Structures are given as C-alpha cells and as structure tokens.
Amino acid sequence: MDFTLMVTSLPKLLIAAAVTLKLLSLSLLFGIFIGLLFAILRLNKNPLINKFAYGYSYIFRGTPLLVQIFLIYFGLGQIEYFRSTFLWVVFKEPYWCAIIAFALNTGAYTSEILRSAFQTIKPGIVEAGKSLGVSSKIIFYKIQIPIAIRQSLPAYGNEIILMMKGTSLASTVTLMDITGVAKYIISTSFKPIEVFIVAGGIYLFMTFVIHNIIKFFEKKYSF
C-alpha cells in the first residue's frame, strides 16, 4: 500500500469531484424538465404523441450511455450544415455534449418514473377535485404533480445515483472528472488499487449523501 500516493492524489480527486458534481447537477436539472415533458406526452390520448414519447424513452433506455455520448460528440460534428448553425458553439464543447447526452438519458428514465407515478394516482383524487369545481389546470399543477413527485422520490433517488455513476463516462470525451483523473493517476503511477480506494471512496461518500438527502425529503413529504 502506497499511502503517500493516496494522500497526494486526494486533493486532485476532490477538485475533479467538483467537475463530477457540476456535470451531475446540470444534467439532472435539464433531465427533470425533459422527463416531465415526456411523461406528460406519454399520458396524452393522441396515439401519435404518446408513441413518440414512448419511442424516445425506449431508444434512450435501450442503448448504452456511451453510444449516446459518442453519437452526440463525434457524430453530430460530422454534419456540415450543423456546424454552420449557432448550435455548434454548444456542441463543439465536450463538456456540453456530455451534459446533453446525460440530460437526454436521465430524461428518458425520469419520464418513465414520473409516468408510472402519474398513473398510480387514484382517480378518486382527481374526481374529488373536479366535483369541488377546481379547474383542470389547478388539479394538474396543485394536486397531480405534487403527488406524482412524492410517489416518484424513491425511484428518482436511484436514478440520481445511477446518473452520478454515469457521469464517469464524461472521461471518455476528454473531461477530467473523478474517473478521468483517477485513470490518469493510475496510468502514471501504476498503483490501481490505491487510486481506486480513494476515488471509489469519494463516489461512495457522494452516494451516501444523495441517499440521505432523498430519505430526508421522503420523510418530509410523506403522508
């Protein structure tokens, strides 16, 4: 065991942890909007719209995240026309490509979580709202969404942890997150076990914190 290496690599990995957290929080932020949008589309009565939403979530859940990142980072740059648009400013950066891929991916999973949460809401609750003369817009925003969010908290907590592990793939498109830095230290020091313990420890700590935050909210919003 090389303890000096573990101690010297800790600050480097902690700086990298900031990159991981940034990637994670931004993708979750965008992902939750994508997820909510597609969950609502999934519940639409028009078969064309809900088939489209189903197709989206099926494709993103059925392919590995690595393919999605590579497709966005390497693939989109190949289209001549695409490079001339203003979007290229965003898509030429590996950082934003990674976030877009993560957001689309977590959005697909989130939409499934929210959809099943919407579907488990008892119809009686909506009917009660209707018979009290509450408008359907308010029923949706003030009754259905809060209940759906509470229902989906445990599953969404898992999704956050899965996404946190997913951000490690950002290292494949040159970003120096925890895994990227860990790989660099391993390949220069040839001490994989020591680095794994430190980097893995940071990830486990983050998992632990996320788990407890979700638990706190579950308790707070339980009924």
Place this chain on the structure above:
Amino acid sequence: MELLTFGNTGWGDELFYATLMTIVVSITAMLIGFFFALIFTPLKLSNKKFLNFIANSYTTVIRGVPELLVIYLFFFGGSGAIMYVASIFGYFEYIEINAFITGSFAIGIISGAYSTEVFRGAIQSIDKGQFEAAKVLGVKKHIQFFKIIMPQMLRLAIPNLSNVWQITLKDTSLISVTGLVEIMRQSYIAAGSTRDPLLFYSVAALIYLMLTFLSMKLINRLEVKYSRGF
C-alpha cells in the same frame, strides 16, 4: 451504405463478429455474476453479523462506484494481482491476462452485486411457512432449496433479473476502453478509419436496441413459463 456491406470493403462482417463478442461477453459476465450471487446471497441472509457485513460491503461498494472505475481497476490491476498470486507459488514470469477475461470479470462482479440483491429480495419474499413446512416434513436441506425454494424464487426473480441482464448488456460497451473488440470498439475503429462516426455509432445504437428488444422477447417467454401454476 456500401460501408456496411460484408466482405473486404465493408464493415458488415466486422460488426457482426463484434455483436457476437458483445453477446458472449454479456453471457459470460452474467454467469460470473450468478456465481458471485450464489456466494453472497447466503451471506446476506445469514444470521451472523460479520457475514452480513461482508456481503453488504460488496453490494454497496460495487453499486455505489461507477462501472468504468471498476473496469479500470481490473484493467490496470488485473495482471498485477495475478502475478502477485503466482509469485507466492514461485512463478515470476510476466503474465498478461487478455481483455476478454478482465472485461467479463469486471462486468461479472458488477452484475453479481445486482443479482445478489435480486435473489435476496426474491428469497425474502417467499412465505416463511414454506421453509417451516419443509423442515417439519423432514425434507433435506439441499432438496428443500432446489425443489421448494428455488422454483418459487425464480418466478419472483426473473422480472428483476431481466433488468440485470439489460444493465449487464449495456455495461459491456464500457469494456471497449480496454481494447476488446465488441460493438463499441469496432464502431470506434470503423468511425476512425472511414471518418463517418455518425453512421457507425448510429449502427451501434441500432444493434444495441435490437439486442435489448430481442432479449426482452425471450425473457418474457421465460416469465410465462416459470409463472405457470400461479
């Protein structure tokens, strides 16, 4: 489109073999995972605190750490560990383990952690009376497990195992970083030499979609088979 033909000019045959490689690695990893689950599930269900602790650390660490990091650990640390063990037995030559073995082991250990949780959940949801009835009837321990517990457990476990299979299948794409030529690696090579990443990564995505779709169909059949009589 001629880039995807079979033969010397196209990448069709290469991608076909890469797909077979992905399937073989996934199945190997899944089986290694079952092996680990077979060891750790009893530890999880044991009454001894220490054994519980070992099994819980295994599943918590593996499920809390990114797959890629585990793969790097095996990729960079695998041959070192084997050489260390060999040196105890007096063998000091350089040993290199190939990417297939490292890859399927790394993914296998990850998939094992998920399988362990699935089996634990399935066994715990079997009615206690079943165990007691078997005991009262004087059924031998191993017959109790194979003839009474296992059939009931499998029925409960198959839907969740199908999730583990999907995760394992998708995780194998990460082994491409070690140089094993599976779908992802082959697409990377093809994209690099033809400068057409859009085409090849789209094809890779389609192949993965096809694999997950077909395996879903197959597992649904198994589910029907094992839930008869309920």
